[in-house]
Amino acid sequence: MFKKILIANRGEIALRVIRTCREMGIKTVAVYSTADKDSLHVKFADEAVCIGKPASIDSYLNIPHIMAAAEITNADAVHPGYGFLAENAKFSQICADHGIKFIGPTPEMINKMGDKITAKETMIKAGVPVVPGGQGLLESIEQTKELAKVVGYPVILKATAGGGGKGMRVVWEESEIEKAYTTAKIEAAASFKNDGIYMEKFVEEPRHIEIQVAGDQYGNVCHLSERDCSIQRRHQKLVEESPSPFMTPELRQKMGEAAIKAASAINYESVGTIEFLVDKHRNFYFMEMNTRIQVEHCVTEEVVSFDLIKEQIKIAMGERISGKNYEPQMHAIECRINAEDPYNDFRPSPGKITVLHTPGGHGVRVDSHVYAGYVIPPYYDSMIGKLITVAQTREEAIDTMYRALSEYVIEGVKTTIPFHLQLMKNEDFRKGNFTTKFLESFKMK
Numbered sequence: 001m002f003k004k005i006l007i008a009n010r011g012e013i014a015l016r017v018i019r020t021c022r023e024m025g026i027k028t029v030a031v032y033s034t035a036d037k038d039s040l041h042v043k044f045a046d047e048a049v050c051i052g053k054p055a056s057i058d059s060y061l062n063i064p065h066i067m068a069a070a071e072i073t074n075a076d077a078v079h080p081g082y083g084f085l086a087e088n089a090k091f092s093q094i095c096a097d098h099g100i101k102f103i104g105p106t107p108e109m110i111n112k113m114g115d116k117i118t119a120k121e122t123m124i125k126a127g128v129p130v131v132p133g134g135q136g137l138l139e140s141i142e143q144t145k146e147l148a149k150v151v152g153y154p155v156i157l158k159a160t161a162g163g164g165g166k167g168m169r170v171v172w173e174e175s176e177i178e179k180a181y182t183t184a185k186i187e188a189a190a191s192f193k194n195d196g197i198y199m200e201k202f203v204e205e206p207r208h209i210e211i212q213v214a215g216d217q218y219g220n221v222c223h224l225s226e227r228d229c230s231i232q233r234r235h236q237k238l239v240e241e242s243p244s245p246f247m248t249p250e251l252r253q254k255m256g257e258a259a260i261k262a263a264s265a266i267n268y269e270s271v272g273t274i275e276f277l278v279d280k281h282r283n284f285y286f287m288e289m290n291t292r293i294q295v296e297h298c299v300t301e302e303v304v305s306f307d308l309i310k311e312q313i314k315i316a317m318g319e320r321i322s323g324k325n326y327e328p329q330m331h332a333i334e335c336r337i338n339a340e341d342p343y344n345d346f347r348p349s350p351g352k353i354t355v356l357h358t359p360g361g362h363g364v365r366v367d368s369h370v371y372a373g374y375v376i377p378p379y380y381d382s383m384i385g386k387l388i389t390v391a392q393t394r395e396e397a398i399d400t401m402y403r404a405l406s407e408y409v410i411e412g413v414k415t416t417i418p419f420h421l422q423l424m425k426n427e428d429f430r431k432g433n434f435t436t437k438f439l440e441s442f443k444m445k
């Protein structure tokens, strides 16, 4: 039904979407900033339109420029990828207003999950477990102190417009409330133009386990099992895997059911992710919903043998999903290869890739937009690719990952490859013995 899709993104995800469009016989339009004129997504698309200057605000976040590109190329639909405008309700609305299908959820769905207090209320009504805490906004320091006594220390203050970790404050005792309340509000106002904050019980040393879901336009929702994303640093995921080494069949059953309830509660259309915190007793709590395709979608694709981008496009075209759920048949791990120096606090390392050798062989997938001679611009995120391995068991997937990382040659910029090589040999990692705090104590040799 779609003849032409405009991809409102750059880098590896733009290429990822172009690849699936090719397989589906759908024409593609790339948009690019002047900094990306030599990018592969520009070369691989059927058409390409320059949408502005390097800064994201002037290009990949500039809605009028992107809409103009969609209109002059006569695109039927827009794929937003991840980041940039992927969870921008206004953009979803503007696409709809112009008769261009936004390949993702409606503005209403984005808004219901974008405001965290609203999302939590919706989840409570739907019977999805949430972290215990206060209901609604915190109105004063006094009220915050009273509520914290009821919830019990430690507590965490979060921005209702937040997500991804910005503007959070953990509070261990009453004497810290005043400062935490004030700084959380200031940070929320500065980051989101919304100073609303709320309180939750702080879950110590949790795992981050998320469930991939898909919903169609007719109310059918299914899940495609979990990804473990506990290996993070300052809220940046570095490694993801499926299945989670912490998962049990009973927990998957329960979390899958909860994720379906969560997506069904907003009549979710498209692919999406329900993020949960899981404590050491395997209690799980809804954290947030990501209403987009995620960076780490590939590990799910590998273990359930499923093209999630194809599914996302078909759902947007009005196709029905089967409604059955998917269990992992394999084990997949993804390492994010960033142009960052792991020996120097993961400092960004943009610049020219002088030498490139990409790994291959059995069980190896590389999703990347870079080539020898490519210059990584300093304006965007530092991810230069994803290395994914798949095998029958977790041990084999790790061993294949180590082998593939050893083959990967990237010269000219610093990368996270040395970090991943050390992680793959770490005993606790190999045992599946890790939480979101794991990297706080991980030291590079």
Ligand code: MV4
Binding pocket: 131, 156, 163, 164, 165, 166, 200, 201, 202, 203, 204, 206, 207, 208, 229, 230, 232, 235, 277, 287, 288, 436
């Ligand atoms: C929490 C939490 C503990 N207790 N909420 C971080 C990102 C944002 N989505 C929510 N986050 C957390 N919320 C309660 N009630 C701990 C975190 C958290 C975290 C969560 C997932 C992965 C990595 C993390 C690192 C630090 C804190």
